Amino acid sequence: GDSVTQMEGPVTLSEEAFLTINCTYTATGYPSLFWYVQYPGEGLQLLLKATKADDKGSNKGFEATYRKETTSFHLEKGSVQVSDSAVYFCALGGSTDKLIFGTGTRLQVFP
Amino acid sequence: NAGVTQTPKFRILKIGQSMTLQCTQDMNHNYMYWYRQDPGMGLKLIYYSVGAGITDKGEVPNGYNVSRSTTEDFPLRLELAAPSQTSVYFCASSYRQGNEKLFFGSGTQLSVL
Numbered sequence: 257g258d259s260v261t262q263m264e265g266p267v268t269l270s271e272e273a274f275l276t277i278n279c280t281y282t283a284t285g286y287p288s289l290f291w292y293v294q295y296p297g298e299g300l301q302l303l304l305k306a307t308k309a310d311d312k313g314s315n316k317g318f319e320a321t322y323r324k325e326t327t328s329f330h331l332e333k334g335s336v337q338v339s340d341s342a343v344y345f346c347a348l349g350g351s352t353d354k355l356i357f358g359t360g361t362r363l364q365v366f367p
Numbered sequence: 368n369a370g371v372t373q374t375p376k377f378r379i380l381k382i383g384q385s386m387t388l389q390c391t392q393d394m395n396h397n398y399m400y401w402y403r404q405d406p407g408m409g410l411k412l413i414y415y416s417v418g419a420g421i422t423d424k425g426e427v428p429n430g431y432n433v434s435r436s437t438t439e440d441f442p443l444r445l446e447l448a449a450p451s452q453t454s455v456y457f458c459a460s461s462y463r464q465g466n467e468k469l470f471f472g473s474g475t476q477l478s479v480l
Binding site: 298300302305354 | 371400407408409410412415425457459464467471472473474
């Protein structure tokens with residue numbers, strides 16, 4: 257069945273460092289792909305999405321490109337801030353009514 | 368601008384007790400979902416609903432029940448609480464299918480002791 261695999265955390269970075277969080281997926285057809293972010297004590301919120309191959313989703317300096325050939329949707333940011341500290345979830349929207357989430361990657365950014 | 372509202376935020380139950388987690392949304396969304404989040408395990412879907420009067424099981428429905436009598440409300444019922452149900456519970460909604468954007472509540476942290 258459909259599935260999402262994310263790199264394990266925590267990812268620990270200094271402020272202004274480059275961020276990559278890896279996400280790969282397995283799915284039939286052409287799913288939509290999402291990154292959600294969860295700040296401490298809050299629910300998840302959509303960060304960005306891409307609906308077809310080669311699409312790039314972007315928001316708040318974060319980017320991810322839908323790569324069908326490598327079945328990947330890696331999250332990147334050129335310069336992280338302390339306020340980016342959160343848990344990031346990759347998710348897949350396939351042919352059903354439900355999203356499939358990865359296990360989440362905790363990001364910790366230090367000044 | 369309330370969005371998805373969950374109550375309570377925290378609860379401690381004794382083994383065997385029952386409780387209902389409340390969830391309401393004011394966006395007129397058809398689709399609603401209950402997830403549980405265990406440390407290091409991501410989100411697991413418990414139940415979902417595609418409209419009033421229609422519910423279906425997710426990945427981990429055992430020990431839970433739901434109802435959807437109105438578009439706005441989607442309560443989750445725990446009948447006989449067990450320690451394995453200690454988790455953080457999130458309610459979510461979306462306008463169309465679940466492969467679109469989900470709006471999440473702020474969660475309920477439940478401990479069963």
